[in-house]
Amino acid sequence: xxxxxxxxxxxxxRKRHIPDYAEAELFTKQELDDFVKPLTTDPRxxxxxxxxxxxxxxxxxxxxxxxxPVFSLDNSKIYYARQNKPISGMRVLAATLQGNDIxxxxxxxxxxxxxxxxxFGYLIDPVAVxxxxxxxxxxxxxxxxxxxxxxxxxxxxxxxxxxxxxxxVKEHG
Numbered sequence: 600x601x602x603x604x605x606x607x608x609x610x611x612x613r614k615r616h617i618p619d620y621a622e623a624e625l626f627t628k629q630e631l632d633d634f635v636k637p638l639t640t641d642p643r644x645x646x647x648x649x650x651x652x653x654x655x656x657x658x659x660x661x662x663x664x665x666x667x668p669v670f671s672l673d674n675s676k677i678y679y680a681r682q683n684k685p686i687s688g689m690r691v692l693a694a695t696l697q698g699n700d701i702x703x704x705x706x707x708x709x710x711x712x713x714x715x716x717x718x719f720g721y722l723i724d725p726v727a728v729x730x731x732x733x734x735x736x737x738x739x740x741x742x743x744x745x746x747x748x749x750x751x752x753x754x755x756x757x758x759x760x761x762x763x764x765x766x767x768v769k770e771h772g
Contacts, residue, residue: 603670608706609652610668610677615645617688638688645687649679651704662704663711671727676756677704678714678725678733693739693746696721701735703756715754715761723748731756737763 600611617634618626626634637644649662662668664682671678681702686695699721704711715722720739728734737750749767754760 601669603674604672605674607654608670608674608677609654610662610670610679611650611652612647612666612668613650614647615687617645619690635688641687642685643687646685647682649677649704651677651706663702665702666699667724669725669727671733672729672731675706677706678702678727679704680721680723680725680735681713690744692744693720693741694744696723696738696746699723701725701733701754703733714756714759715752718763720749721746722752728753734764737765737767739767 600609602609623631643664646664647666649665649668651660651662662677665679666682668677668679679702680699683698684695689695697720698717700713700717701715701722702711703714714733715735717737720737723736723738726734732753732755734751734753736748737752738746738748741747741749750763751765752761752763
């Protein structure tokens with residue numbers, strides 16, 4: 600969870616859990632079927648959700664599917680990495696995160712919009728920085744199928760200008 604700078608809001612990620620591999624051995628077949636059954640009607644049943652809690656009135660709102668919410672420095676917006684593809688029942692790997700972008704949720708207006716799109720891989724971990732800008736990680740498969748941050752970008756939410764500040768180079772002998 601992350602607390603807004605004015606202590607009036609909390610944002611966090613909620614994700615239902617589906618056991619797999621060695622962990623799944625702890626459950627009976629029926630218990631495992633019960634975990635997976637909701638996926639037959641809702642392919643996003645266990646996808647990560649960005650949740651906003653307004654502390655004054657304890658109002659809870661599901662904003663979107665995504666990861667890593669953070670508040671703007673003026674506490675008027677929430678930035679997050681949007682999970683674009685359904686991933687319920689799959690491992691969180693670079694392939695399942697491909698195409699994820701950075702979104703902004705306006706607390707006053709109640710609307711979301713895309714801020715930054717990846718030129719490759721996926722975007723992760725937005726951070727509000729001085730001057731109203733939003734920095735973010737650029738990620739891709741870095742350890743086999745597992746993803747990792749391999750670059751850094753920045754976007755101006757007002758103008759929409761997006762730049763890659765550190766672009767990874769994939770040159771191997």
